Amino acid sequence: MLVDARTTWLEPTRNFMAVALSPIQALASVPAATGAWIGGVLSAEPNIKIAHQNLRKEYFQLKSETLLLRTLQEENEGLRSLLDASQRLKEKVTLAELMKVNIDQNNHRVMVGRGIRHGVYAGQAVIDDRGVIGQVTDVMPFNSKVMLITDPGHAMPVQVQRTGSRTVVYGTGSVSVLRVPFLNQNADIQVGDVFISSGLGGRFPNGYPVAEVTKVEFIQDEAFMRVSAKPIAKLDRANHVLLLSRERPEPSVVVAEGQANTP
Template identity: 40%
Template sequence: MDTIFSRGPSLATRLTMAVILSCTLIFVDHKLDGFQSTRLYLNSALSPLQYIANLPSLILNLSAKKLTSHQDLVAENQRLTDQLFIAGEKLQRFAVLEQENKDLRALLDAPIAADYKKIIAELMSVDRNPFSRQIMINKGTLSGIYRSQALVDEFGVIGQVMEVGTTNSRVLLLTDVTHSIPVRSLRNNIRFIASGSGGINELFLEHVTHSSDVAVGDVLVSSGLGGVFPAGYPVAKVTKVDKDERQEFATVLAMPLAALDRIKYVLLLEHETSFQNEEVQ
């Protein structure tokens, strides 16, 4: 009499058959690439499941984007950018004010220097002429920009406005060969004239005598002479001093502190009293 439930192969036999079949499939897939089309079909069949699994995350992201509009983000970004530039402009003067407080401790009751009106502009283009260092910004007379107005970034002085249009202006950078700026050493208050060399990151000091106390590492700030650049803004740092007695003057080179090769936004300065006088007139 036959039993109702017949016994199949033993567990050991089934394990051996499974191992042999698995090794055969691995060999065929690895060496003969026989399951490429099969994997393609499986991936295509499973892709809807992957999208469904990712659906909750997509819904949450879309909901978050709807809650925060694009205009709000743009306005917030612009506000933070403006605050960053204004804060950077103020930080530039802290080192100068600290040194002045040490030198003029007895005059702490003297009136505080007047503030400057600040206008933020954005870079439009860079002059391609290899013999000049000029840029265009997106502000002009409609925004109150005028010729010879000083520009700074978060690190130091950039240059001055050269030409003004209605909605844009041309700026002459510090390193242009036609540009010069009166400066003084933050260490000992000796005054110099820093002129552009034509390179993007190099200035030279004119007519420096061999007896002048100038050293590598000295920080140069605007002296305020000439009335174009407000006093006390960082300009450059001395990088080379060569006092060759065979030459009439010493060779002194400096590197601008402003990031002239990475300009994106600039800050234009004008004395507040200038606006007040214009309004009175």
């Protein structure tokens, strides 16, 4: 050691040993470095999870806000269509919001947010921007029940827009199907024809779209053909409707519980 300290004879040896031992020193430091890296990862993992959860939360919040904006836009478009429709009508109209929908096989009714306090009365016609929805059956101070044209107890006088021939359409209990049981075999009717309100009975004004013919069957040895139609109005899918105000009508064929089951 004394020689090593006072001379340079052993310098080459020291350099050789340093080079030879450097891999061993590097390997010796690996466990410590690896442990420090793993420790850093583990300590950062909770923060990563929290950040991920926050991002997911923000994503779903933005998603819900986008859906809400889209819904509001569609509702505004629907209201705009109703407003345009009301401006074209001769009748006085009242805008009403759908509050409740009650539809099953034997009952097609909706609740609207207008009642006696708003001038609503039983038998009042209800439409949307596309066509006839139904008519008011029960009136309360602030709400009213509306029977849809697809209710199995509902019947409505109509005429074929193309030919002017008159008939009656009946509800079937299906929100997408109306039946037209009293058209003679020689009647001029075809798929795509549109039924409009005829004005008979004084309950529904003349000329409002009601349904489009979807099926025509000629049955041998029967007096009447079988005709089906689909409602044109959105019925249970509407958010708002228009109540048409006219003179209060006398009882008519429009609501005919017994006739609805007539073959």
